[in-house]
Amino acid sequence: MINFAAPRLQSGSFNSPFDEALILKNKSQEIEPFLSGRCIYLVGMMGSGKTTIGKVLSQVLSYNFCDSDSLVEEDVGTSVAEIFKLYGEGFFREKETEMLRRLSRMHRMVVSTGGGAVIRPVNWRHMQQGISVWLDVPLEALARRIAAVGTHSRPLLHDESGDAYTKALTRLSNLLEERSESYAYANARVSLEEIAAKLGYRDVSHISPTAIAIEALEQIEGFLKEEDGMAFGTL
Ligand SMILES: Nc1ncnc2c1ncn2[C@@H]1O[C@H](COP(=O)(O)OP(=O)(O)OP(=O)(O)O)[C@@H](O)[C@H]1O
Numbered sequence: 223m224i225n226f227a228a229p230r231l232q233s234g235s236f237n238s239p240f241d242e243a244l245i246l247k248n249k250s251q252e253i254e255p256f257l258s259g260r261c262i263y264l265v266g267m268m269g270s271g272k273t274t275i276g277k278v279l280s281q282v283l284s285y286n287f288c289d290s291d292s293l294v295e296e297d298v299g300t301s302v303a304e305i306f307k308l309y310g311e312g313f314f315r316e317k318e319t320e321m322l323r324r325l326s327r328m329h330r331m332v333v334s335t336g337g338g339a340v341i342r343p344v345n346w347r348h349m350q351q352g353i354s355v356w357l358d359v360p361l362e363a364l365a366r367r368i369a370a371v372g373t374h375s376r377p378l379l380h381d382e383s384g385d386a387y388t389k390a391l392t393r394l395s396n397l398l399e400e401r402s403e404s405y406a407y408a409n410a411r412v413s414l415e416e417i418a419a420k421l422g423y424r425d426v427s428h429i430s431p432t433a434i435a436i437e438a439l440e441q442i443e444g445f446l447k448e449e450d451g452m453a454f455g456t457l
């Protein structure tokens with residue numbers, strides 16, 4: 223049975239960025255041996271923080287980081303937006319699956335997946351070689367983040383009319399309705415609303431990437447314990 227050696231750290235209310243960094247380091251050291259080199263796949267809507275949090279996690283776990291959208295772009299030789307325009311979404315989805323298939327043979331990687339990777343069951347077969355984590359961010363926060371950087375690189379957000387925030391919010395809410403069941407297949411879920419409640423914040427935008435990474439590791443720990451309990455019949 224998995225026995226995490228270090229005492230369990232509660233995220234609680236952090237006093238300083240230094241506390242957060244220390245808790246993150248301790249938690250990563252506690253969990254890393256039990257991952258057995260398995261990759262971590264971050265899934266979630268556009269703008270949910272897969273790249274931001276993925277880089278933090280890869281650093282503390284001494285894993286490599288990669289982004290499946292970037293792998294497709296390198297393979298095809300142009301941007302995701304251009305791929306959609308020139309060859310269509312179906313072509314992009316095939317390439318995305320191909321990249322996830324290649325990644326499924328690798329170890330010690332944190333993978334930031336494309337926002338729509340969860341919709342194809344075959345992609346889950348590949349991601350099940352590792353541990354998947356859903357970054358569940360409220361729609362309003364996603365729309366705020368995306369409006370701040372623009373929708374030019376996000377082909378699925380192009381068609382709406384209105385200001386950048388309203389456009390993003392309308393389209394994201396339709397996409398989330400279609401996809402929320404698929405995101406929920408992930409082995410672990412990181413809810414920004416739950417972190418905010420735990421830390422006593424009213425707005426999820428106050429949560430730092432470090433605090434989100436800590437929660438991700440705690441949720442992964444929960445999954446590992448559950449998995450271990452199932453394998454050995456004890457919890
Ligand atoms: N915890 C956070 N607090 C505030 N802003 C954040 C946070 N995490 C990410 N961001 C910002 O939100 C935007 C989207 O983040 P990021 O690129 O990490 O998301 P993503 O899920 O990888 O998106 P994409 O769909 O582009 O792959 C970026 O501008 C980033 O700086």
Ligand SMILES: O=C(O)C1=C[C@@H](O)[C@@H](O)[C@H](O)C1
Nearest residue numbers: 268291302336337338376377
């Ligand atoms: O949510 C989606 O379907 C997408 C998200 C991006 O990461 C890219 O993979 C692409 O723009 C499609």
Ligand SMILES: [Mg+2]
Nearest residue numbers: 272273289334
């Ligand atoms: Mg990204």
